[in-house]
Every structure is written in C-alpha cells, then in structure tokens.
Amino acid sequence: xxxxxxxxxxxxxxxxxxxxxxxxxxxxxxxxxxxxxxxxxxxxxxxxxxxxxxxxxxxxxxxxxxxxxxxxxxxxxxxxxxxxxxxxxxxxxxxxxxxxxxxxxxxxxxxxxxxxxxxxxxxxxxxxxxxxxxxxxxxxxxxxxxxxxxxxxxxxxxxxxxxxxxxxxxxxxxxxxxxxxxxxxxxxxxxxxxxxxxxxxxxxxxxxxxxxxxxxxxxxxxxxxxxxxxxxxxxxxxxxxxxxxxxxxxxxxxxxxxxxxxxxxxxxxxxxxxxxxxxxxxxxxxxxxxxxxxxxxxxxxxxxxxxx
Numbered sequence: 001x002x003x004x005x006x007x008x009x010x011x012x013x014x015x016x017x018x019x020x021x022x023x024x025x026x027x028x029x030x031x032x033x034x035x036x037x038x039x040x041x042x043x044x045x046x047x048x049x050x051x052x053x054x055x056x057x058x059x060x061x062x063x064x065x066x067x068x069x070x071x072x073x074x075x076x077x078x079x080x081x082x083x084x085x086x087x088x089x090x091x092x093x094x095x096x097x098x099x100x101x102x103x104x105x106x107x108x109x110x111x112x113x114x115x116x117x118x119x120x121x122x123x124x125x126x127x128x129x130x131x132x133x134x135x136x137x138x139x140x141x142x143x144x145x146x147x148x149x150x151x152x153x154x155x156x157x158x159x160x161x162x163x164x165x166x167x168x169x170x171x172x173x174x175x176x177x178x179x180x181x182x183x184x185x186x187x188x189x190x191x192x193x194x195x196x197x198x199x200x201x202x203x204x205x206x207x208x209x210x211x212x213x214x215x216x217x218x219x220x221x222x223x224x225x226x227x228x229x230x231x232x233x234x235x236x237x238x239x240x241x242x243x244x245x246x247x248x249x250x251x252x253x254x255x256x257x258x259x260x261x262x263x264x265x266x267x268x269x270x271x272x273x274x275x276x277x278x279x280x281x282x283x284x285x286x287x288x289x290x291x292x293x294x295x296x297x298x299x300x301x302x303x304x305x306x307x308x
Contacts, residue, residue, distance in 0.1 A: 002298070009022070020138065023069065024065040024066075024068055024069055024195060024196065025071065025131075027135070027138050033134050033136060034071075034134065034135045034138050036069050036071035036134065036135050036138070037130070037133075038066055038069075038130065038131050039128065040058070040065065040128070040129060041126060041127070041128045042054055042057055042061065042127045042128070042129070044162065045162075045307075046162065046165050047090070047094075048090075048093075049161055049162045049175055050165060050173060051158075051161055051174030051175035051176075051177055052097065052175050053093065053094055054125060054127055055093075055094035055095060055096075055097035055098040056097035056098065056177065057175075057177050057308070058078070058127040058128075059076060059097075059098050059129060060101055060179050061196075061198065062129040062130065063076070063101075063105055063131060063179050063181060064179060064180050066131050067133075067179070067180050067181050068184065068195055068196050068250060069133075069138055069139055070135045070136075070137050070139040070194075071133030071134060073133040073181070074107070074134060075107065076102075076107060076109055076129050076130060076132075077112050077128075077130045077131075078109045078111075078112040078127065078128075078129055079112050079114070079115075079127070079128040079129070080112070080114045080125065080127055081117060081125065081126040081127075082115070082116050083116075083117055083121065083122050083123065083125065084117065084118050085119050086124060086125055101179065105181055107131075137189075139191060139192065139193050142192070143192055143193060143212075143215055143253050144279060145279050145280050145281050146255075146279060147254060148253070148256055148277075148279075149206070149219065149252070149275070149276050149277045149278060149279065150251070150253075150254055150259065150263055150273065150275050151197075151225065151273065151274060151276050152183055152250040152266045152270055153176060153225065153248070153269075153272045154225040154226060154227050154230070154272045155225065155244070156201060156234065156241040156244035157174070157175060157227065157230060158175040158176045158244075158245055158247040158307065158308070159201070159244035159245045159308075160229070160234065163233070163307070169233065171229050171233065172229065173229050176246050176249060177247035177248050178247075179248070180196065180248060180250050182269065183250055183269050184250065186265045186266075186268075187262045187265050190254060190255075190262050191253065191258075191262060192253045192254065193209065193213075193253045194250050194252040194253070195208065195250070196247070196249060196250060196251075197249055197251050198246065198247060198308050200298070201244045201245050201246065202224070202242045202243075202246075203242040203285070203296050203297065204243070204298055205251045206219065206251070206296065207296070207297070207298035209253060210283065210284070210285050211283075213279070215279050215280070215282065216279070216280045217280060217285045217286070218277050218278060219287050219288065219296065220276060221289045222290070223275065223277065224242075224276050225272040225273075225274050242287075242296060243299040244307075245307055245308050247308060253279065256278075263275055
C-alpha cells in the first residue's frame with residue numbers, strides 16, 4: 001500500500017499551499033487559523049459488527065482523523081455507493097447510526113452523494129466520508145529522544161471484534177469504535193503529535209512516527225494494553241495484535257515532563273490508557289519482550305482485509 005501511494009505522489013505533484021498531505025489530514029493556513037481536511041473510504045465485512053456498523057464507523061473515522069491533527073471538526077460529507085437490491089431496513093439502520101454520531105459530536109453531515117451499482121458489482125455498500133475542521137495549532141511538533149509514547153486504550157479490539165463475527169467465534173468483544181474528540185480536547189495542548197492507529201494498527205502508527213521524525217522508538221511489550229480475549233484470538237489465527245486496526249484509540253507522543261498529566265487525563269476516559277515506551281536515537285521501532293528485543297516492522301503484504 002505504501003509503495004503504491006508513493007508512486008501516486010510522484011504523479012500527483014500539485015499541492016498548492018496545502019501541507020501535511022501525507023498525514024491523517026491535510027492543512028491549509030487561512031488567516032489566523034488552519035483549515036484541516038481529510039477523506040476516507042470504508043469497505044468492511046461484516047457491515048454490521050459487535051459495537052457498530054459501517055455508518056457510524058465512517059463518521060467516527062473521519063472525525064478522528066481531524067481530531068488527532070488538533071482540529072475541531074465543523075462538517076463532513078457522506079457519499080454512498082449501494083448495491084442494487086440492498087435492503088432498505090439495513091440502509092436505514094446505517095443512516096440512523098450516522099445521525100447518532102453526528103448528533104453526539106455536534107458534527108453535521110453537510111453534503112453528500114448517492115450512487116447505485118448493479119447487483120454483484122460491489123459487496124453491499126461502500127461509504128466515503130470527507131471532513132473539514134479548523135485548528136489553532138496543528139499537532140506537527142518535532143519528536144525528540146526522551147519523549148514518551150502513550151496509547152489511550154487497549155489495541156486491536158475493533159479488528160478482532162469484526163473477525164470474530166466474520167468467523168462466527170463467540171467472544172464478548174465489541175469494537176473500540178468511538179470518537180476521540182473529548183480525549184483530544186483535554187490533551188492536545190500538551191502533546192507533540194498524535195495518530196489514530198487504524199489500518200496497520202499500532203505497528204504502522206509507530207513506524208510512521210519514527211520515519212517522519214527520523215528517530216527510533218523503544219516499546220515495552222508488557223506495557224501495551226491487549227485484552228486477554230484479543231491475545232487468545234490472534235494467537236489462534238496466527239495474527240499479530242500490533243498490526244490490527246483500532247477505531248477509537250489515540251497514540252500520542254508527549255514531552256517527558258507532560259506524560260504523567262496526559263496519561264491521567266486519558267485514564268479518565270479509559271483506565272487501560274498507558275505509557276508504552278519512549279522515543280530514542282535511531283530509526284527503528286524496537287519491542288522489548290520478556291525474552292529479548294525484536295524490531296516491530298511496518299506491516300507488509302496483505303493486511304487483515306476489510307475491517308476499516
């Protein structure tokens with residue numbers, strides 16, 4: 001995926017005054033504020049999963065991409081591509097989920113589009129959402145050795161909840177899918193950078209931080225919050241929980257002197273929030289385990305498909 005995007009970026013060179021075009025959201029300076037803009041498409045299976053459906057997932061994902069850049073979302077677009085014959089009742093449930101998140105966050109669906117494709121051309125429904133926000137401070141401060149890495153809750157809950165439904169495993173897991181606006185409002189003035197670990201999970205997120213900052217990271221495996229059910233499920237299927245996406249988590253890089261206060265704020269939303277490591281000299285993300293150290297590589301090859 002990263003190689004493909006890199007090829008596209010060599011073709012799509014015109015960016016005008018837009019910055020952060022390779023981040024969760026692009027930014028544009030307008031007067032005394034920054035406009036923040038993002039877009040994403042959602043193709044998930046199953047469409048309805050424990051803890052949500054494709055509708056609330058799409059809105060949440062776009063709001064979170066704005067929030068981790070330090071922005072206050074002001075509106076989103078919603079575009080639907082629907083397979084001919086898709087049940088009206090299911091579509092209504094999806095739209096009700098969209099409205100619930102929109103009402104809870106105060107972020108309106110300002111515009112959109114609908115297309116219908118012939119039976120068999122797509123699998124049920126695909127949703128694209130774009131969002132725009134504004135920020136007084138973009139979270140793009142340089143990461144330096146000594147900074148702490150904090151995750152706002154347990155990882156891989158979303159991906160494993162979907163997979164358990166897909167494979168008809170009985171678990172009590174539900175998706176971690178939720179807006180992170182309130183968390184970010186409480187901590188964004190104290191952090192250097194933040195990301196939501198969606199596709200590629202925590203591993204992709206940490207490697208992106210490291211590559212962008214030209215630094216290394218050392219992560220303590222025992223500090224990374226992983227639910228027992230998630231650990232058992234991924235072990236059975238031979239999956240790595242570090243590479244499985246979340247949809248309601250924040251990974252933040254924080255100056256050491258502010259780490260404890262940021263952690264305290266995040267624990268107010270989720271007691272599983274934890275300081276999992278720190279920034280170091282180097283260029284690799286290293287995971288400290290009970291038996292030694294291993295490099296936590298950026299995920300390659302075919303990732304777990306269609307969970308976000």
